[in-house]
Each structure stands twice: as C-alpha cells, then as structure tokens.
Amino acid sequence: MQIYLGWVIALSCAVGIIATTAAYLLLVSRRRITRLKSELQKRTDELKVQVGKAKEATKAKSDFLSQMSHEIRTPLNAIMGMVQIARNTTNDHRVEDCMRKTELSIKHLLGIVNDILDLSKIESGKLTFEENLFSLTNELNFIASMFKSKAEEKNISLQIDVKNISHDGITTDKIRLNQVLINLMSNAVKFTDNNGSIVLSVDELFHMNGESAYRFSVKDDGIGIKPDQAKKLFTPFTQANVGVFRLYGGTGLGLAISQNIVQMMGGDIELETEYGKGSIFMFTIRVPAVEHAEEKTEEEQQHTLRDSLRGKRIMVVDDIDINREVVELLLESSGALIDSVTNGKEAFDAYLRAEPYWYDLILMDMQMPIMDGCAATEEIRNSGKKDAKDIKIIAMTANVLREDAERAYQSGMNAYLTKPIELSALYAEMEEWL
16 A cells, blocks of 8 residues: 555656646747747848838939939030030130030039949948148138039029138148038039028137147028938938929939048038028038148149140050040140050050150050050069169059059059049149159
8 A cells, every 4th residue: 555655646746747847848938939939020020121221222223323314414415515506606705605514514424423433432431531731711712613603693692701710721631521512512502592692611610739620511591401301311312302303403422422521531411401491511520730731723733834844755545546635635735745555565565665764754544455554554664674663654544443543553553543634633643753
C-alpha cells in the first residue's frame, strides 16, 4: 500500500512538473509569437513607409523631368529664335540685342545644367570648396548688378544694405557663396510682383581670432509662402506647388542646393514668410576675415594678362573645329602665337618636333579620338625632353565630374577648365601658370 501511495505521489509530482513546464513553455511561446507579430507588424509598417517614400520620390523625379524639359527648351527656343532673327536682319542694333539676349539665355541654360550636376555632387558627397580671398562688398554689388535690369523691368526697388562691415576681405568659396545669394535673389525677383521691393543685406555680427560671422538676408514683399508649402522648399525635385511652376517656372533645385552649400559652410538657411506679404531668407557663416582685400577689376586683369601673353606660343588641342575657333578668337587680341591640332596624337607629335621650351602652354581637350588628352599629357611628361616636366598643360573639357578632374591631374595636367569657357576664367588660369 505504501509503495502504491509513493508511486501516486511521485506520479502526481511528475504531472505537476510537466503541467508547470508546459504552462511555462506555452507562456514563453505566446510571448515569442506576440513579439514576432509585433516585429513583423513593425517591419511591415516600415516597408509601407519606404514604399510610400519610393513612390513619392519616383513621382517627384517624374515631375522634375517634365519641368526640366520645359526649363531646357525655353532658353533653347530663345537661342534659336534670336539666331534666326539676327541672321535675317541688317539692323546692327537688332543684331546686338539678339546677341545680348542669346548670351542671357545661354547662361540660364548653363545654370540649369550646373544645378543638376551640383545636386549629383551633393548626393555623392563630392561637392568641393575652393577657398580664396575676396571683397565681400564688391561681390554684393556685382550680384545686385546682375538683377538690376530685371528689377527695373518690373519696377522693383532693389537695395543693398551693408551693416557694420569692418572686415570686408573674407576667405571662402566665392563661387559657392555667390551661388546661394544669386539663387535667393533670383527667387525674390521672380516671386515679387511689379512695384515691389527687395533688400539684400549683410551684417558683420562679430570678429574673433581672425574670423568674422556674417548674417545674410534677402527680403521681398512678394507672394509669400503657405506654411504647408514652406516645408517642401528645400527638398530636391519639388516646388511649393505645381501652380508655382506653371506661373513662374524653375527647376525646384536651387534652394535644396543652396541649403546644402550653407550647411557645408557651417550654417543653415532660415525662412520667415507670410502668405501674400513676402519672405525673408537668412543664413549665417563664419569665415576668416581681414579689413581689406585688394582686387583688380576683370577688365584690369584681362588687360594685364593680354600684355603678358604677347609673343607666347600656345597650342590648342581639340577635335571640334568650332571649339578651337572659339579659343583662337578669345585669345586673338592678346598677341599670343596660336597653333591648333585636332587630337592628342597630333599634339604629342607637334610637341616632339618642336625645340625644347618652344611652347609656353598647351590647352588640352580631354575626350578626343585616336589619343585623348590625358594619354597625350602622359606621353609628353614621359617623353624625356628637356621641358617635359616644365611645360604647362591646362585641361579644357566638357567633362565636369570630380573624377574627371582627378584623372586630369593624375595624368600630369596643371589645371582644369570646364566648357563652356569664359574668358575671365581662361585668363585667370593662364595668369597663374604663365
């Protein structure tokens, strides 16, 4: 009987343990299932968000391509129209007006292309800065002069307000800073109605340890921006609304690029706006600063270089006839002696035939048949001629990516210019290397 009772007790204990274990395992399983369901739901929600963002991005880029087609065709239409008008008239004033409007349209088209390339560089982390010393007030006056004519057409009051500037010479990337200010000014002029007003102002906030902080602002009394639309302004490929694009045009890239540039300078663009009453875009940068920056005017620089180029021998290397002609005509008044060839092989052969130090400079295209510019440069540098390492070679190319510039420098080129070539940029590089 006692044995039987012992077995019953043992069996009861075993059943209890099994039941307890089963209950524990069931509880653990339920918790795991609940956790898995929660994680699955979370991942499902995240996936839905990502899919939604992808759809929004795809739609935004489709809308952008539609806008871009319009933006590119508009200046192209103007260029073709002005050329046809100039071709069919004998009125010198009409021809001059056509040339002026053609140049403006070309610059507008180039600006669109540059915006696309800048955005690509920003997204890949390859946007670079080149620091140089320049006069801040000179640049502000230059920027204002760019918009003077357009402002006068709309009878807009355009003012420059310079406050407390005791350090006018600043060191930063002049082109990038101008790019931001030009974009903000362009928007202000675009979105301000007739008889409105725009104020471009800069205030030196403080100077410490050789650096100054400057507060820039562009204020207008234009159409303003609704609060829900303001959130979209700094997003690439988007604009405040479709109506804005249809009425005013634009690519929807400028503010996004400007925001990134300012952030790379250590600042941030701020916006104060009231719909129907206007907007103020503001940003602050802190940069090395001195009291004055002596700068020659572009005309003075060109005059000085023209004198220094007289008698210099320059080889122009490009496989496109009109490209060679453009450079030859740009340098025509300098008194330089120009030789032109159509590819890298011809350039290398001409260099080998010439006496050492015969050529002072080679302007080298990069992408050419038979032998490209980089290969030709490497051949020249490795030729063993007495001047092989000394002759100055400047890339002059439509290749504009950072890796293209790196390849040019690695091949032995001294400098890198992108097409379309501006005379001031060409002279600046030549002045540095000759």
